[in-house]
Amino acid sequence: MSSNVRFTDFKSDKQPTWCPGCGDFGTMNGIMKALANSGTDPDNTFMVAGIGCSGKIGTYMHSYAIHGVHGRSLPVAAGVKLANPDLTVVAAGGDGDGYSIGAGHFIHAVRRNVDMAYTVMDNRIYGLTKGQASPTSREDFETSTTPEGPQQPPVNPLALSLAAGGTFIAQSFATDHKRHAEIVQEAIEHDGFGFVNVFSPCVTFNDVDTYDYFRDNLVDLADTDHDPTDYDAAKEKILDSSKEYEGVIYKDESSVSYEQKFGVDQDMSDIPSGAPDDAMDLVREFY
Amino acid sequence: MPADFNWAIGGEAGDGIDSTGKIFAQALSRAGRHVFTSKDFASRIRGGYTAYKVRTAIDPVQSVVDRLDVLIALTQRTIDENLDELHEGSVIIYDGDRSTMADVEIPEGMVGLDIPLKALAEEAGGAIMRNVVALGAACAVADFPIENLDSALQKRFGGKGEAIVENNKKAARAGLEYVHDEYDHEFDYDLETTDEDYVLINGDQAIGMGAIAAGCRFYAGYPITPATDVMEYLTGRIERYGGHVVQAEDELAAINLALGAARAGARSMTATSGPGIDLMTETFGLVATSETPLVIVDVMRSGPSTGMPTKQEQGDLNMMLYGGHGEIPRFVVAPTSIDECFWKTVEAFNFAEKYQVPVYVAADLAMAVTEQTFSPEAFDMDEVEIDRGKVVDDDSIDEWLDEEGRFQPHALTDDGVSPRAFPGTEQGAHMSTGLEHDELGRRTEDRSMRVEQVDKRDRKVETAKETEDFSPREFGDADSDTLILSWGSNEGALVEALDFLEEDGIDVRFLSVPYMFPRPDLTEEIEAADEVIVVECNATGQFANVVEHDTLTRVKRINKYDGVRFKADELADEIKATLDAEEVSA
Numbered sequence: 001m002s003s004n005v006r007f008t009d010f011k012s013d014k015q016p017t018w019c020p021g022c023g024d025f026g027t028m029n030g031i032m033k034a035l036a037n038s039g040t041d042p043d044n045t046f047m048v049a050g051i052g053c054s055g056k057i058g059t060y061m062h063s064y065a066i067h068g069v070h071g072r073s074l075p076v077a078a079g080v081k082l083a084n085p086d087l088t089v090v091a092a093g094g095d096g097d098g099y100s101i102g103a104g105h106f107i108h109a110v111r112r113n114v115d116m117a118y119t120v121m122d123n124r125i126y127g128l129t130k131g132q133a134s135p136t137s138r139e140d141f142e143t144s145t146t147p148e149g150p151q152q153p154p155v156n157p158l159a160l161s162l163a164a165g166g167t168f169i170a171q172s173f174a175t176d177h178k179r180h181a182e183i184v185q186e187a188i189e190h191d192g193f194g195f196v197n198v199f200s201p202c203v204t205f206n207d208v209d210t211y212d213y214f215r216d217n218l219v220d221l222a223d224t225d226h227d228p229t230d231y232d233a234a235k236e237k238i239l240d241s242s243k244e245y246e247g248v249i250y251k252d253e254s255s256v257s258y259e260q261k262f263g264v265d266q267d268m269s270d271i272p273s274g275a276p277d278d279a280m281d282l283v284r285e286f287y
Numbered sequence: 288m289p290a291d292f293n294w295a296i297g298g299e300a301g302d303g304i305d306s307t308g309k310i311f312a313q314a315l316s317r318a319g320r321h322v323f324t325s326k327d328f329a330s331r332i333r334g335g336y337t338a339y340k341v342r343t344a345i346d347p348v349q350s351v352v353d354r355l356d357v358l359i360a361l362t363q364r365t366i367d368e369n370l371d372e373l374h375e376g377s378v379i380i381y382d383g384d385r386s387t388m389a390d391v392e393i394p395e396g397m398v399g400l401d402i403p404l405k406a407l408a409e410e411a412g413g414a415i416m417r418n419v420v421a422l423g424a425a426c427a428v429a430d431f432p433i434e435n436l437d438s439a440l441q442k443r444f445g446g447k448g449e450a451i452v453e454n455n456k457k458a459a460r461a462g463l464e465y466v467h468d469e470y471d472h473e474f475d476y477d478l479e480t481t482d483e484d485y486v487l488i489n490g491d492q493a494i495g496m497g498a499i500a501a502g503c504r505f506y507a508g509y510p511i512t513p514a515t516d517v518m519e520y521l522t523g524r525i526e527r528y529g530g531h532v533v534q535a536e537d538e539l540a541a542i543n544l545a546l547g548a549a550r551a552g553a554r555s556m557t558a559t560s561g562p563g564i565d566l567m568t569e570t571f572g573l574v575a576t577s578e579t580p581l582v583i584v585d586v587m588r589s590g591p592s593t594g595m596p597t598k599q600e601q602g603d604l605n606m607m608l609y610g611g612h613g614e615i616p617r618f619v620v621a622p623t624s625i626d627e628c629f630w631k632t633v634e635a636f637n638f639a640e641k642y643q644v645p646v647y648v649a650a651d652l653a654m655a656v657t658e659q660t661f662s663p664e665a666f667d668m669d670e671v672e673i674d675r676g677k678v679v680d681d682d683s684i685d686e687w688l689d690e691e692g693r694f695q696p697h698a699l700t701d702d703g704v705s706p707r708a709f710p711g712t713e714q715g716a717h718m719s720t721g722l723e724h725d726e727l728g729r730r731t732e733d734r735s736m737r738v739e740q741v742d743k744r745d746r747k748v749e750t751a752k753e754t755e756d757f758s759p760r761e762f763g764d765a766d767s768d769t770l771i772l773s774w775g776s777n778e779g780a781l782v783e784a785l786d787f788l789e790e791d792g793i794d795v796r797f798l799s800v801p802y803m804f805p806r807p808d809l810t811e812e813i814e815a816a817d818e819v820i821v822v823e824c825n826a827t828g829q830f831a832n833v834v835e836h837d838t839l840t841r842v843k844r845i846n847k848y849d850g851v852r853f854k855a856d857e858l859a860d861e862i863k864a865t866l867d868a869e870e871v872s873a
Contacts, residue, residue, distance in 0.1 A: 012718075013691075014729060042716040046551070058718055059730060064710040066550055067720035068543065069573050075507075075540040079547025079555070080710070082531055083505050087551065087710050105543075108536040266529040269552025269709045271502035271673065276528055279668035282496050286486035287317070 007036040010045070012062040018053060019127075023200030023211075026174035027121050028057050030198075031090060033177075034117075034184035035063075040088040047090055048077040050102065052128050053202075054094035054121040071102030074109035074118065078258075081116050083268040085259050088188060089116040096126050099135040099155045106157075110164040110193055115257040117187040117194040120157065121174070123202035124209045131205035141208060157197050158238040158249060167255035168194040169234065170248045173214055174201070179222070179246060186248055192255040199244065214244060221247030229253055290344055292429060292476055293354050295369065296418065297338035298361025298387075300331055307359075307418040308339025309658075310439045311425065312487060315343045316660045317442075318435035319481030323348040323779075324658045325852070327368075330512070330596045336364050345479060349624065349659060349779030350855040356476065357428055359421045362387040366394070373397060376475060378428050380421050400424060400470060407461040412454035419455050423462025431478035433463055486663050490628040490654035490776075491516030491558075493666075494584055495524070497632030498556050500671045503582070504530035505555040507544035509537055509563060512596045513652040514586035517558040538563040542570045542583065549579045550719060552709030554636050558584035558648075561603045562593065568610045571645055573721040575615040578697065578705065578744070580639035580646075580676070582632070587651040587775075589850050598850030599653040601775050604829040607647045608804055616744050618642065618751070619803035621649040623760060623778040626665045628654060631801060633671055638755075641676040642704060642747045649803060651824070653852035654776035679706045681713045688714060695726040699739055703746030748805050757802040759809070764794035769866065770816035771797040772809070772842070774830050776852065777822050783855035788862060795862070803830070810838045820845055820865055824852065 010032040018024045035045055045063040049055040051070035058065035064087075068076045077091035098106055098120045109118065125143070126132040133146040136157070140149035161169045168190040172180040180198065187194025199214050226247070227233055234250035259265060296307050308324065315322045323342045329335035340355070342348050355372040358365065359380045366379060373379070375396035381388045382404040393399030402424050404417035411420070419440070426433045440455045488496075495517045498506070506525060508518045522532045530553075535541035541557045549555040559567065564585050574581050587603045589595035607619045618638050622631040628650060635646040679687055687695050687706040696717045698705045705726075708715030718728040723740060725731045760778070763771075763785045773781055778799040788795060798812060813819050813834070819842040821831035826848040834842055845861050847853055 043713050044711055045716075046710050048547070059720075063716050064550075065716075065718045066547070066577065067718065067722065068546075069569050069721060072539060072543040072570065075535065075543035076547035076550075078533070079505065079507065079544035079549075080551045081547075082533070082544075083548035083551035083553035083555070084710060104536055105540055108540065262531065263526075264531045266504075267552070267711070268504035268530065268548065268554075269711075271504065271554060271675075273673050275500040275668035275671035279500050279671070280663070280666075282499060282524065283486055283663045283666045283668070286488045286492070287484065 005036050005041045007032040009042055010035055010061050010063060012060055014059050016060045017056065019204050021203040022053070023123060023174035023202070024053055024057070024121050026177060026180065027119065027198045027200045028060060030172070030174070030177060030180035030184055031092070031119060032061060033181035034188055035088065035090070037181065037185050038088065038188045044086065045088045045090070046077070046080045047092065048073045048080065049092045050097040052094040052097050052126070054092055054097060057092045071097050071100070072105060073097065074102065074105045077116050078109060078112060078114045081114050082259065082264050085115070085265055086267060090188065091116060091118045093118070093120050095120060095122040095124060095134045095136045099157055107160060107164045110161050110166045110195065113167055113192040113255065113258050115192055115259055117184060117196065119184060119187070119196045119198055121200035122157070122197050123200050123206055125202045125206040127202045127205055138208065156238070161195050162235060162238055162250060166195060166250065167192040167252040168248070169238070169250040170194070170196045171199070171245055172196055173199045173218055173246055175211060176246065179220065183248060190251065190255065191260070192257045217244045218246050219243050221245055221249065290346070291342055291348060291352070292344070292356055292478060293340065293342050293352065294357045294425060294429070295338050295340040295355055296359040296361070296421070297336065297365030297368065299334050300329060300337045301333035302361050303418050304337050304339050306443070307422065308341060310443050311422055312341045312658060313442060314436040314439035315341065315478070316485045316487040317438045318432070319483040319485065320345060320478065321347045321485065322487060322658065322660045323350065325351045326656055328597050336368055338365065338368070343478070345481065350783045351852065353854050353856050357425055359425060360388065361385065363391060366391070370394065378474065380424050380428070382417065398472065400428070400466060402462060402465050404462070407465060408458050411458035411461050416455055416458035419458040420462035423459035424466045426459070427463045427466035428474045429476040429478045430474065432480060433459060435480060484663065485660035487658050487660050488625060489516065489656055489658045490622070490625045490650055491586065491656065492520045493625050493628035494558065494632045494648065494650060495520030496666065497629040498582070498636070499525060499528060500629070500668055501554060501633040501636040502673050503554045503556050503636060504528065505545065505548035505553040506530070506557065507533040507535045507541040508557050508559060509535050509541050511560045511563050513588055513655045514558045514560050514563070514584065516655065517584060517586070538566040539570065542567040545581055546570060546574055546579055549581050554640070556582040556584065558586065560586050560588050561590045561606070564603060564606060564610065572611045572613060572615055574645040575617055575744070576721045577719040578643040579719070580643050582635045582639055582646050582648060584648040584650060586655045587649065595850045599651060599824055599852045600848060600850065601651050601824040602829070604649065604803060607649055608833070616644055616748055617804065618644055618646040619649055620646060621774050621801055621803050622654065623775060623799045623801050625654055625659045626661055627801060629666055637674045638751070641674055642751055643676065643707060644747060649775065651775050653824070677704055677706045679708050679712065679715070684708060684712060684714050689727070693727055696728050697724060697740065697743070698726050699743050702750040703743050704750065752805050757805055757807045759798040759800045759807055762797040762799065764796055767794045767796040768817040769795040770812060770819045771795050771822060771862065772800060772819065772830070772834060773797070773822040774800045774803065775823070777824065780853040780855045780858050781822060784859040784862060787856055787859035791863065793863065793866070808837065809834060813838045813840050818866065819843060820862060822853070822858070824848060
């Protein structure tokens with residue numbers, strides 16, 4: 001890995017087709033900065049994304065990447081990382097991708113605790129399908145498919161993560177460039193599953209959860225005496241629906257990644273040109 | 288004296304049927320006899336009829352027949368379920384003291400041996416060994432040297448300490464001596480032994496072993512009957528070679544984990560059964576479009592929906608050939624025997640990487656959960672060759688960079704195969720996507736690029752047809768006017784059916800087809816035959832339809848879809864009936 005990697009090295013020459021003003025620009029720039037600052041380079045980085053506006057991120061970045069099917073980025077990312085633990089692996093998704101169609105994978109990825117980062121661009125709306133309710137939409141948020149609002153409580157992704165045994169739970173805001181990059185970098189460097197819910201406003205379809213809303217309501221935990229290693233304090237913040245928090249909310253410093261626990265430490269791409277030398281032992285087991 | 292010997296133990300699930308049957312099968316195998324086993328089980332943990340059948344002979348055996356010589360019956364239902372296979376002189380071993388056998392009725396002409404299995408087991412050290420007492424009794428009836436049973440008991444219980452092994456040996460002898468002492472009867476059996484060393488293996492295990500031999504390092508799966516043995520085999524073994532098994536949260540996750548590992552450069556596999564394939568089909572399209580090498584094993588069972596999870600069927604061929612939206616090049620290899628489960632898995636990995644395609648291994652329950660003996664050389668590891676296809680490294684990547692220095696993972700090539708760079712390869716960073724893409728892997732809706740990429744992916748199939756040998760396996764009389772075609776596990780029963788037919792003066796040619804796509808062109812063989820019969824375990828004749836489509840020739844069909852595999856003698860009768868019907872109508 002090269003020590004003089006710049007964040008622009010992670011930029012591809014494809015121009016994003018996100019709407020002007022979309023939060024995803026800031027989210028992506030922060031991820032690129034976090035990657036550069038964490039010391040990896042494009043040839044040793046693997047980006048995984050699903051479907052939706054968020055799913056386009058791999059196209060606009062320069063690294064090894066896969067644009068998967070809807071909701072399934074996390075198992076793909078875990079497969080990449082386990083097959084080659086030397087890679088830096090980042091999965092990206094949206095609130096629909098991660099908390100609706102992929103909710104089952106989310107819980108199990110948290111439990112599995114593979115050493116990777118997961119960044120969710122949460123805009124509380126389905127953007128690419130042009131404005132339907134998402135699992136994080138407010139209960140009374142009126143959309144084309146929910147004219148009176150979803151009438152269901154929104155998913156609390158941080159609480160889901162905590163309940164599933166999350167070892168790193170954070171939240172950031174796409175346009176707080178410096179803080180966002182710091183938080184994502186910490187998620188990448190965490191030994192285990194580093195989860196960051198990113199407020200990434202949709203300027204086209206969501207007129208409630210706007211930049212202004214977040215600016216007015218965001219509390220940066222760095223400005224408080226919050227101790228992210230304190231489980232009970234984290235739980236309190238996560239269940240407090242009166243505010244939107246920014247920063248690392250919970251971090252289990254005794255986290256042991258899946259790879260460490262199971263001794264998965266080899267680059268599996270390296271195999272011999274024939275069966276293993278002792279392979280006839282496998283046959284003899286059946287005597 | 289019959290050339291082969293057919294034995295079974297039956298009772299309720301939870302009665303230890305499976306392990307008892309396995310011990311007997313192993314004893315026979317270790318005595319240098321060929322063995323073929325079959326299981327009859329229900330989809331429940333305890334209760335419900337379950338049986339383990341063993342057919343054994345000095346010569347190789349590769350199917351079941353409609354005959355049962357010795358039956359250990361732990362319930363009355365065991366006798367009722369097997370009445371058709373029992374014959375005059377068949378021996379039924381049972382324990383008249385057992386509540387489920389209290390008023391047992393031994394059918395006329397058969398020999399009932401009422402043995403106090405439980406009481407004798409208790410004397411030997413514990414009631415739990417009552418099935419072993421029955422095995423000892425079976426040794427007496429079959430005139431099979433009990434020392435061979437000792438060897439299997441040692442293998443089974445050695446880990447639990449010598450005292451347990453000794454008690455089991457004692458229990459077996461109690462059963463043997465009881466028959467000798469209490470029954471003054473000449474039995475018709477004499478199970479000879481030989482000095483041959485055989486291994487006893489089932490299809491799922493052979494697939495797992497083939498995967499390791501082929502360099503598979505990553506496996507993700509979700510438990511499902513009858514594919515779970517593959518995962519159980521790999522767990523604890525693949526780690527020795529630096530690999531890893533993940534039990535995923537569902538089949539969607541399983542195939543996506545496997546896809547991720549494959550993109551990172553690992554030889555990667557998942558295995559499931561029909562319902563799991565349904566769930567994987569979404570990602571299957573991505574695997575194919577992103578040109579990711581992946582091996583997907585479908586151990587077929589009776590469908591549709593949950594169908595009959597513990598019963599045989601070959602009903603997923605259409606799904607493997609055509610499943611998924613859009614048009615997707617894929618390979619489908621179909622092992623035709625348990626040893627071929629090993630070799631076809633090895634081949635599947637080579638196909639996957641040489642052509643950068645998803646490869647289905649189409650196995651079925653009849654092959655997956657039953658065991659057969661083989662000489663160890665049947666799995667000669669020196670014969671295993673690994674071909675990783677067009678992998679580029681830091682030095683060779685240059686020739687695949689465009690004028691701006693960007694790697695082209697989907698370069699348009701004459702053979703349809705593009706270069707592959709594992710992550711970590713310098714200058715190899717690239718995007719893979721299920722969206723239609725250009726040579727760089729970037730999304731495109733450009734009309735000509737769309738056509739060129741579709742054609743490129745399809746071209747791999749043509750290349751494979753020119754490069755690989757997709758010939759069928761040939762049996763019987765090559766000059767016969769009657770041609771039998773089949774795929775999957777029916778091969779063994781058909782090969783033995785040929786012997787029955789030969790006894791009746793009927794010679795047929797049998798082609799067992801192990802490649803469903805790309806598949807051999809059988810036009811010439813079909814045109815040379817007067818009669819073509821396609822044998823398969825499904826109702827609609829999925830393979831027969833494919834054959835008719837390829838060769839523009841109508842074929843006869845023998846289909847079985849009652850959940851039970853073909854038996855050799857039954858199949859011979861069916862073939863005769865099909866040929867006779869033809870004669871009558873002619």
